[in-house]
Amino acid sequence: MRKHLEIFPVTGLPEVAAGADLAALIADGTDLRDGDVVAVTSKIVSKAEGRLTYGTRQEAIDAELVRVVAQRGETRIVQTRHGLVMAAAGTDTSNTAPGTVLLLPVDPDESARVLRTALNERYDVNVGIVVTDTLGRPWRNGQTDLAIGAAGVRVIEDLRGTTDSHGNVLAVTEPALADEIASAGELVKGKADGVPVAVLRGLQDAVLPVGEHGPGARALVRDAEFDMFSLGTREAARAAVLSRKEPSGPREVDPAVWAGLLRDVDDVRLELGDNAVTVFGVEPVTVGVIAEKLAVLLHAEGYGVTVRPGPGAEATVTFGSRSR
Numbered sequence: 001m002r003k004h005l006e007i008f009p010v011t012g013l014p015e016v017a018a019g020a021d022l023a024a025l026i027a028d029g030t031d032l033r034d035g036d037v038v039a040v041t042s043k044i045v046s047k048a049e050g051r052l053t054y055g056t057r058q059e060a061i062d063a064e065l066v067r068v069v070a071q072r073g074e075t076r077i078v079q080t081r082h083g084l085v086m087a088a089a090g091t092d093t094s095n096t097a098p099g100t101v102l103l104l105p106v107d108p109d110e111s112a113r114v115l116r117t118a119l120n121e122r123y124d125v126n127v128g129i130v131v132t133d134t135l136g137r138p139w140r141n142g143q144t145d146l147a148i149g150a151a152g153v154r155v156i157e158d159l160r161g162t163t164d165s166h167g168n169v170l171a172v173t174e175p176a177l178a179d180e181i182a183s184a185g186e187l188v189k190g191k192a193d194g195v196p197v198a199v200l201r202g203l204q205d206a207v208l209p210v211g212e213h214g215p216g217a218r219a220l221v222r223d224a225e226f227d228m229f230s231l232g233t234r235e236a237a238r239a240a241v242l243s244r245k246e247p248s249g250p251r252e253v254d255p256a257v258w259a260g261l262l263r264d265v266d267d268v269r270l271e272l273g274d275n276a277v278t279v280f281g282v283e284p285v286t287v288g289v290i291a292e293k294l295a296v297l298l299h300a301e302g303y304g305v306t307v308r309p310g311p312g313a314e315a316t317v318t319f320g321s322r323s324r
Helices: 020-027 042-049 057-064 108-123 179-188 232-240 284-300
Strands: 007-011 037-041 052-054 065-072 075-080 085-087 100-102 126-136 140-151 198-200 247-249 266-275 275-279 304-309 314-322
Touching: 007 304, 020 037, 020 042, 020 085, 020 284, 037 042, 037 108, 042 085, 042 126, 042 140, 042 314, 052 126, 057 065, 057 075, 057 275, 065 232, 065 247, 085 126, 108 126, 108 140, 126 179, 140 179, 179 198, 232 284, 247 304, 284 304, 284 314
Parallel strands: 037 126, 247 314
Antiparallel strands: 007 198, 037 198, 052 100, 065 075, 075 085, 126 140, 266 275, 275 314, 304 314
């Protein structure tokens, strides 16, 4: 257990422009020591890398996103090419010239590696780097800083298999250490104060040896396929109706998926075959409704599905694995 942690801001940094030497600015602004972790706001990394574009913010979001997770009016929560899910794709129009938009770094992990290497080679200091950005969170009001890039830092502490103070074996505990570092650094940085860099001292055990950068913050990104909240409520409903994908291969199914589907429905039965369920009934309209509901239930469980009307009051729902 860590007994002591110091966090202090790096003040007096000038306005960062394209081509700025961040390593020199940070090293000149503070006394770095081996084992320190430097939390750097992504905004100055983007500025130094020339990630300023011309146009509207909506145009910038369109260019940066790979999919829309949720949208209410003009507010869009999207997934970026980095795998990050965030409002407005992390774009920023504050403190930029009118008609310009600041984008996230192309590869925040690589940005962190470059900065760490420069500090080590030129100033002979072994530090960890965390590139931070501000995100909202589901179920919670307000925002906090999280890690979008990292180098030389253990981003996750895997405590699975260890025991707590009562001897209970921990089964799923994996603290997101890089995110905790990002949030802690924000306590002394602050948006309004214009302090984009903080140093955390006392985390020597989390800093990796020179030349070993670790997996980066990308390791913190959960694949959408395994994310129980990969779409907003409305978007998930719309996708189940409008964006279903055809089966791309065989996949077993548990009939419990459609448990309760025929509750209060008379004269309809289901017959499970090889990667297909046939709906039989008396009224074609009722059969079609049940087939569509079954397709939605299978889609919700990650299946590729198609619905094919049959002769008379019959329809077949084919299911299988779903391509991404």
